[in-house]
Amino acid sequence: MKRKAVPYILLIPLVVAFALFLVYPLYKVVETSFYKASFLNPFYRQFVGFENYKWLFTFRLFDPKLSYFLSAFKRSLLWVAGSVGIKVVLGLLGAVLLNSKYLIGKKIYRTLVIVPWAIPWAMAAMMWAWTLNSEFGILNSILMHLHLIKAPVTFLAKPSSAFITTFIVDAWVGLPFMIIMILSGLQSIPENLYEAATIDGAGDLTKFFKITLPMIKPVLLTVTLLSTVWTFNSFDIIWILTRGGPIRATETLPIAIYNISFLMVRFGGIGKASAMTIAQVIFVSVIAIFYIRTLEKGVEA
Secondary structure: OHHHHHHHHHHHHHHHHHHHHHHHHHHHHHHHOOEEEOOOOOOOEEEOOOHHHHHHHHOOOOOOOOOHHHHHHHHHHHHHHHHHHHHHHHHHHHHHHHOOOOOOOHHHHHHHHOHHHHOOHHHHHHHHHHHOOOOOOHHHHHHHHOOOOOOOOOOOOOHHHHHHHHHHHHHHHHHHHHHHHHHHHHHOOOHHHHHHHHHOOOOHHHHHHHHHHHHHHHHHHHHHHHHHHHHHOOOHHHHHHOOOOOOOOOOOHHHHHHHHHHHOHHHOOHHHHHHHHHHHHHHHHHHHHHHHHHHHHHHHO
């Protein structure tokens, strides 16, 4: 009896932590989304039912065509697609390169590639903010010394360039994780498969598409799912680089939730921000379920 009880006793701290730091906060967010509440008067709450959820699709502030929530949601989708796309493509190429037999000094490169992931994200964003600065940033200095540009480029001052720059920085931060995970998948592929393909006369491209990609599909789907969820919830990189600007070009959903909660209280409040959060949680959960089912089908096949 004691031996059977030990595993359950050891699980108690995990269950308590799960309830305190995940279940209870999520419950409070769901509850608050049905109330009219604001940090201006934290002791006053008025039950409004689904009014906050209706507000998500009716309140227009800067875009006459889309509601404030849908506008931020659209930017989030584009931002995540750009960042995750770069991570997957470059992560796959980097992993294949680091797994190559002909690369000299692989151990050194594998150590160096993890550096961006080891740096705290906020610190990495600050490093890039200094690097991209139009007045004293090192990137502009290098480009001007090479005579590639005549005047400093304001990477974070224009809407289009700021949007692209922020998701490139996010991709730079998350790329090492993608490379290391895909590399581990590549190293688990039996070498005899490539040897048999070589004997059959298969070229490098044929081996890649017929052996490598199918064998690492579960790893690729898993890291893409994790990267998508992390990127969709990303806040610190955009906030440090642009604070959602210029002209709200980089105001993704997490930034919009923060603004409605703390900065634009007269337009929303904690109740409306909670409704936005729940909508984001539902969307991310749907993505996770889709990826998991796709992964399960791949494993069964």
